[in-house]
Amino acid sequence: MTALPGRFNDGRTAASRQVTVTPGTNGLDIRGEDGLMVAFWKTADLRADGELPDGAGVRLRCAADPDARLSLAQAEFIRPLLPKPPRFPWLKLAGTFAGALGVLAALWLGIPAGARALAIMVPSAWEKGWGDTLADELERRWGTCRQPAGDAALQLLAARLGAGIAPDLHLNRLVVVRRTENNALALPGGSVLVFSGLLAQAESSDELAGVLAHEFTHLRLRHPTVAMIRAAGIGMAVMLVTGDASGLAASGAAMAMAGAYSRDDESAADAGAVTLLTQAGIGTQGLAAFFRRLDDGPPGLTGWLSTHPDSRARAQAVETQGGERQAPAATRPALEPEQWAAIKGICGQ
Amino acid sequence: MPEHLSPTRHGARHGERPFAHVAGTGSMLRLALLNFLLNVLTLSLWRFWAKTRVRRLLWSGTAAWGDHAEYTGRGGELFLGFVVVMVSVFMPILVALTAAQMAVEAGNPWGNAFVLLIQAVAVFLAFAGLYRARRYQLSRTLWRGIRAGQDGEAWRYGLMVLGCGLVNVLSLGWTWPWTEMTLARYRLGNTRFGDERFVCTARARGLYRRFAVMWGVAALVLCLPLVTVLGLYLSGDGILESAEPALLFIIGLLLAGGVVLVLALPYAWYRAAVLRQLVAATRFAGTTFHLDARTAPLLRLGLGNWLIGVLSLGILRPWAALREFRFVCANLSADCEPDWSSVRQSAAAAPRLGEGLAAVFDGAGEF
Structure with missing residues (x-):
């Protein structure tokens, strides 16, 4: 599968680094511009942190490293790997009603x-x-x-x-x-x-x-x-x-x-x-x-x-x-x- | 690749605009209308979740140096915060106020003093609550996975606001720029991103020319109708008593609208200077900022938002908030990029419940 450009934050400092992300069957292989591995996020740990508004891309989290963030502008290959976004809380709404x-x-x-x-x-x-x-x-x-x-x-x-x-x-x-x-x-x-x-x-x-x-x-x-x-x-x-x-x-x-x-x-x-x-x-x-x-x-x-x-x-x-x-x-x-x-x-x- | 996701460039040119807002008006309008419908269905209880969704859109649409901000607050936190304050603070105050007013009605000489005292306490709580609301919002604001935050004491801020209000009344408003900057210094100087504090040294110096013009216009505009009404009343012709109440109401409404329109220009002129001076005196990790706030765009923004709020009966206020975010993102620039690798995640504790005091006493954070 093709490598996608993305941006990675490790959640410890506010620095941001350019990475390439390769989606595999087990998860996302995240590598820096130098080709060295930055992180490997298992598919089961992936959290869709949210679609950025108006098609600006998607931001991911990983359960194993909760403060880290991975942003991708082209998310078509990633979306199928992600857990389904939470549905509209109709039940909660009926509850408040x-x-x-x-x-x-x-x-x-x-x-x-x-x-x-x-x-x-x-x-x-x-x-x-x-x-x-x-x-x-x-x-x-x-x-x-x-x-x-x-x-x-x-x-x-x-x-x-x-x-x-x-x-x-x-x-x-x-x-x-x-x-x-x-x-x-x-x-x-x-x-x-x-x-x-x-x-x-x-x-x-x-x-x-x-x-x-x-x-x-x-x-x-x-x-x-x-x-x-x-x-x-x-x-x-x-x-x-x-x-x-x-x-x-x-x-x-x-x-x-x-x-x-x-x-x-x-x-x-x-x-x-x-x-x-x-x-x-x-x-x-x-x-x-x-x-x-x-x-x-x-x-x-x-x-x-x-x-x-x-x-x-x-x-x-x-x-x-x-x-x-x-x-x-x-x-x-x-x-x-x-x-x-x-x-x-x-x-x- | 969209421009805002392009690679970071260290040592950006002076005057670089690193901020952008990408949320579309359509998304916000759809959200505002959906929220309105759900508010009607739930007797307005949806509002906590509504506010949260609007903020999520506002925050996540804001990009800085290529990365989008993130709002992690939850509607349930706001709801619980509201309930706690309602029961433990607001109800006792309301009962006390009602009892005090009953005492006034019954002719008790201490009644008025009690009412005044309770009102002062309510004002104090409202502003202390605003400070706590800011602490909550900042603690739920993330960028590149790093949490923002606010230090300082809410009760101290509440007392500062009470004191500033008193000083402003005694000086007929002439200390306003000074009190405004003093309060802003406390707020901004206690604002943190990660473990790094903002530094704010804003002063009122240089604001007084614009303030004097605004004060003069305000005095004229506010005094003329008052004097007219008083004159009509004292002349004893009974014009006010005999006039149609509906007519008086319409005239009053037109007058109020007129006052807003006439005051808007000098106010925007003054406000532009305040915002520029405030931003210019605020530093973060060695970076200084510049807000290109000009009178005409500020006036358009303010009047437009006022109209949006009034004409939609408040339903489209999230749109007004979006316009404010866009204005700031489009006009804020930085002289260089901070060294982000030196800004670390903070271990400071974040509040667990959301902005109850402000939601009860002020309706703060309308969006």
């Missing part, structure tokens, strides 16, 4: 439980501090509605609803803010903001009572704090896996996960609201009517991304649960007409 799914599943199940456990450990003074900071900011931005008669009626309704869960409720702020949306907000540390839009659209005091019962249940279960910790946990987990805090896909996934957890919270708060309303002797019809009026369009693809379950399903669930507990005849309205009127007019319209 499965591992990634496993990590994701563990996080999916572990994050809500962990957040609940952590929320219990948060000092209530901290919780109140965050809630107050947030609520002060929102009140400043949106503006509040305050009138003595309306406030008194609100407190009255809150006391009637909260009687059953007073030790766990810690309600320390119940304020109407100027927002046109039909909504209300529970914040960590016992703050509830009722939007003026909700008061304007509500047709009876029972609807307001239903919404307050829902928000109070959020507070009793410490949902706002749990949600904050959960969001931090999701962010941390996504960062753990992707190593990137600013990834678009990562934050999208985090939002979808947060939405799914929050839908569970909403269902729990609906169920708790039914209990509160029943204990207070207020009908659940108001809450059901409120959900029926919430028009959030046809349920569809966006369902699993939204933070709240489908309103019609919620109304139905409330009616079913409420109907089992109490006959409508046994209830009385949440507020007297003049108290309701005071709350309705709290923003001065």
Whole structure:
């Protein structure tokens, strides 16, 4: 077989020498320009160290002398002698893929439980501090509605609803803010903001009572704090896996996960609201009517991304649960007409 | 026989260019796209192996005095390094930072001090991590079967960077050339190939004319928009409050792009001088080097790479890295060939795990 020109490095110094390489049946016979043997690399010991990019040749190693290198520009005669290059690691790839799914599943199940456990450990003074900071900011931005008669009626309704869960409720702020949306907000540390839009659209005091019962249940279960910790946990987990805090896909996934957890919270708060309303002797019809009026369009693809379950399903669930507990005849309205009127007019319209 | 595999010629002429890069753009683009696909499939966990493959192509495409460099790092090392740092360093810091921020929200007076302290620790770790990443990369860099390496202490480098940052803030940036050269001297002076150290005596002298121009332009360019916005805000017309947020966003984006474009020219002018001076003051085994870094090609390289990164959302960054390797190989020359037979394999230990700190805190070694 023909002798091929090559370059040899002995792996002890960085010197490079010109050699001729003769491939034989047992291995490569490597000789210097003077014809003296430099090394003999057995075929079994040969390692393909890598094709140099874009056809620049091939570099060989030898198991018996791991630091030495042999580079050949013309590798056609050598390639058949070499062990097959490692195949693309599909198995490893499938492994990482499965591992990634496993990590994701563990996080999916572990994050809500962990957040609940952590929320219990948060000092209530901290919780109140965050809630107050947030609520002060929102009140400043949106503006509040305050009138003595309306406030008194609100407190009255809150006391009637909260009687059953007073030790766990810690309600320390119940304020109407100027927002046109039909909504209300529970914040960590016992703050509830009722939007003026909700008061304007509500047709009876029972609807307001239903919404307050829902928000109070959020507070009793410490949902706002749990949600904050959960969001931090999701962010941390996504960062753990992707190593990137600013990834678009990562934050999208985090939002979808947060939405799914929050839908569970909403269902729990609906169920708790039914209990509160029943204990207070207020009908659940108001809450059901409120959900029926919430028009959030046809349920569809966006369902699993939204933070709240489908309103019609919620109304139905409330009616079913409420109907089992109490006959409508046994209830009385949440507020007297003049108290309701005071709350309705709290923003001065 | 291709030119780069031609026999070694001892005593090469002054100004000889012994470096060449042979990897084609096509190979790199194919690799980058494949890596992107696999990253999507594995929720980005492939990135450690992706980085390794890109480096292997970059290194093995680099030829010096006729022989190609070699990258022997493994994706698994990077992955393990990342996991170790994530669990033992990053998680505790993140928990501490979250607790500190909660304390701030809750009105605790010590909260802000804690946040600052933790941020300083994070910056320190990021730069110490960069140094460790360099140590890892060099220990996996071989040429003619001889391993490169890096001595020096990562924690010392991290503290140096913190100190330099502080000095730069206090001097409004005017110590930057000096701090830059000081850090570079530490990095390069501790770089080894085999048992032979590089020697770096680079100084900031001679850089200040270009730096002053860059500083002036930067001050102007950065101050004008700030003053405008501040003026609009203080004039109380409510222009900023009433404007469409989307419009403000687009204007902000255009402004940021404009700042980059205007600053790019003086920056490239300054950077060309820094690179030339740094390379000229670096010796290896008696050989001195020269980098023919000119402003216009440097500007093309920088802006082009910036565009590649931005327009491909980072997917084609390996291509940008390839362009950098090509630039250096095409413009670096040596006054003579070192006596390679006196450069021996080093027995110094190499790190076992890869660049975890840098991967976590900085995303270093993007390619």
